[in-house]
Amino acid sequence: MAAATFDATNQIPQGHQQHSRRVEYHYRVDFNTHGDGTGLAATESMAIGMLPAGYVHERLDPVLRTAEGTAATLDVGTEADVDCFGDGLNMNGTANARIALAGTEAATPGTYHHTATEIRVLTPSGAATLDDAIVDLTFVGYLRPTT
16 A cells, blocks of 8 residues: 555654553544644545554554544554554544444454554545544553564
């Protein structure tokens, strides 16, 4: 796959919590303002952050903060696999509620990222433009040495 349409890694509010080896990486994506500020149209992708080398994925906890207002979905993945963390997340659900993961999650628990891995969000082909939604994405896992 080509480079992300937008690189919002310096725009996205990020947080990080670590307890021993367990880690959580938090990203808040506001489709009103991130990227070029006009939303994310079908097949466009946006880089939102990096998972460090040695990250072992356990789960993605997506929470919809503001609904899109129209039927819309979002994929969360990497350059190599655009929907490996979240496939077809419903962006028009209940505000402040966890989004059920639709489809199958290719990044199964225990997936090891030996090198730093860019995280991307993508609006699937034929999907509505995301320009109002706000979503919190929390990646939960742990770190292992890369040597």
